[in-house]
Structure formats: structure tokens, C-alpha cells
Amino acid sequence: MKCLDCGEEYPVKQDLITCPKCGGLLEIILEPPKGFTFSSLRGKGVWRYKDLIAGEYKRIVTLNEGNTPLIKSSNYENAYFKFEGANPTGSFKDRGMTVAISSAVSLGYKVVVAASTGNTAASAAAYASRAGLKSYIVLPKGKVAIGKLAQSILYGATILEVDGSFDIAMSSVMKLYKELKIVYPLNSFNPWRLEGQKTIAFEIYEDIGVPDNVIVPVGNAGNIYAIWKGFTELKSAGIIDRTPRMIGVQAEGASPIARAFEKGLDKPEFVDTPETVATAIRIGKPVNWKKAIKAIKNSRGFAISVSDNEILDAQRQLARREGIGAEPASAAAYAGFLKLVNEKRLDTNEKTVMILTGHALKDPEAMAKSEAKRILVNPEHIDKVVLGEL
Secondary structure: OEEOOOOOEOOOOOOOOEOOOOOOEEEOOOOOOOOOOHHHOOOOOHHHHHHHOOOOOOOOOOOOOOOOOEEEOOOOOOEEEEEHHHOOOOEOHHHHHHHHHHHHHHOOOOEEEEEOOOHHHHHHHHHHHHHOOEEEEEEEOOOOOHHHHHHHHHOOOEEEEEOOOHHHHHHHHHHHHHHOOOEEEOOOOOHHHHHHHOHHHHHHHHHHOOOOEEEEEOOOOHHHHHHHHHHHHHHHOOOOOOOOEEEEEEEHHHOHHHHHHHHOOOOOOOOOOOOOOOHHHOOOOOOOHHHHHHHHHHOOOEEEEEOHHHHHHHHHHHHHHHOOOEOHHHHHHHHHHHHHHHOOOOOOOOOEEEEEOEEHHHOHHHHHOOOOOOOOOOHHHHHHHHHHHO
């Protein structure tokens, strides 16, 4: 384990979450077992790759997450959608949560906590309930999509609402973790959670090999790093000879990392009051920015921003041209793809995978904003209405 801030190195210890020396982010550096091959794996989902997941687990807490569909686009020959909305609670967070909660249980914790824009809350609450743990979810009041809030309520989490943005909620969780050692944090500054999320890379490789590009919506910025980490570990094991270019997409109103790339900066210009219709990525101070920038630069990638209108248009196009229902933050990946194709910055002959991070049902209010014909009819005259529409 290596600190991104001070460079201190430690043996792999499951109870290490942040650097004991400086409090910085830790990377888990994993060497795949010698002679590892995918042909030897059994089962499906995240724990199919247990030989590539760091740590020791006395008990695995799982809802059979992972094994999500990689859907080929019907409109672009070499484009694919990795639909993480098919996970148990409807988002990619379940991949990381199964590992984080399994770590918490293995270490003897009884209480877990997470700040969230919604998806982490739903996932943390579900997996904590599965494990028999008490969960506290810190949410920015009035800033969470109703579908995600309803999930957290259903799973029985204790919800703590704070005035302000997600970043304030995140600061509260960091303080809780550092001051109350009995509380296990489930946010993505916890490197063990990213061990689960990197399995997205393994599944993509097993389905189509190594793509040229992977486009990822970026909020707190852990997922783009995790996916890159997965491909990097396959390369270090000699299974692949290259890694894909990682492309991050942020909403214009919450785009500190994209702005940094546009301006050629090494550090983001944080946003104090982020705003976007894509609530899952409405984050102005991403805790994993150093990991994200490392992944993007080391893969020869970049980050861009898209407008809310572009996001909502992409969400409609995904649904009406591809038959895929994704929440706005997920649609940001498709919005980024369309923008890059239109600007001729991305070659459609290249193999590109877009990570659709969450299901459309996560944000029913956003879905309802889409225009649709709604006609009040006399049931006896439905045939005439239909024929008149043809």
C-alpha cells in the first residue's frame, strides 16, 4: 500500500484506509498470482475474481453483484454500453460495497457510515442490512434523487441530512472516521471499495478484449481510477499488452477535473456550489482527484465537460435509440461520446466502452421531464387514434 501524498509504503493491511503518517489516499498495489489465467476462474460476478482482489475475508457479504451486460450499440458499430444499472441496487456502487462491507465484517466493525449523492447510500444501506450492521448515511438535504433516497429508507439506514453540498457531507464522514474509530467508512477514499469496482475492467476484457477507449462519468472520481487499475493489473500479469485510454466526463456545473485538463493544470479548481441535473456526479471537491488524474494521464486520456441539456438529450437518445434506461449521470458518458464524435476527437472505428453507472429508475423525476405524447382517449375509439397516428 502506497500513499499518493507522502509516498510512504506499507504492507497490505486490511485495517488501513488512509495513510497513518499524513492522512493521504492509499493505493493498493497488487501483483496477480503467478500463472493466473481467466480460464481457471469459476462462478460469476465480483467474487469470480477473488484471486485478483486484495485482502482476506472471513465472510463474504454478497448480493450476486457484477456480471452486468455489455450491450453493443445499435447505432455505432464499435460502441458498447456497460450497464451497471443491472446491479442489485441499480448502480456500480454494489461492486465496491460487497468488498468494503466484507472488509468491515472481517475486521469486526458493527457500524458503517457513508456520505452520498444517492447511489452509495442505497448500496451501503442494502449491504449493511445484509451483513447485520448499523448504517448511517450522510446526505445533502434536498439534493438526492427520490429513487435513491427511497431505497435508503427501505433498507433501514439512519439518514443524517446536512445543509449544503455533498462535499460538506463527505467532510463529516471523514471526521467521524478519524475521531470515532468504531465507525467504518464506505466512501471511495476507502481503497478496499475500489478493489471491487475494478472488476468492471475484468468483465470488459472477458467480453471483448481490451477496448481503445473507456468513457466514465466522474463525480468523486474513484471509478475511473478503479477501472484503469483493473486493466493495469492485467497488463502487469502479462494477460494484456496495453490498456485503454480513460476518458472522464463531468457535468459543466461540477467539473473541476475536466477544467483542469482543459487548462493544462495538475490540480483541479474545486467548485464550492456544484449544480447539475446529474445528481450522482454533483460533486465539486472529488476526494479521489489525484487517483483519477493519475489514471487519465497514465492512459493518455483526458477529461471533458458536458452541459445539462447534452446530458438529458443523451439520456433520451439512450432510451429511444438504444432501449437502455440510465440515470442522467450515466447518460453523461454517452453525452461525452456524442460530443467527441461530433468534434472529431474520437474515431468511431475505435472500440469504445461507455460505463452507464446507474439505472434510470434511480431518478424518476428526471425521466418524467422527457417529452412524450399523452393522449386522453375514449376506449371505444382507440383504434381510430392509433390509425390516425400511423
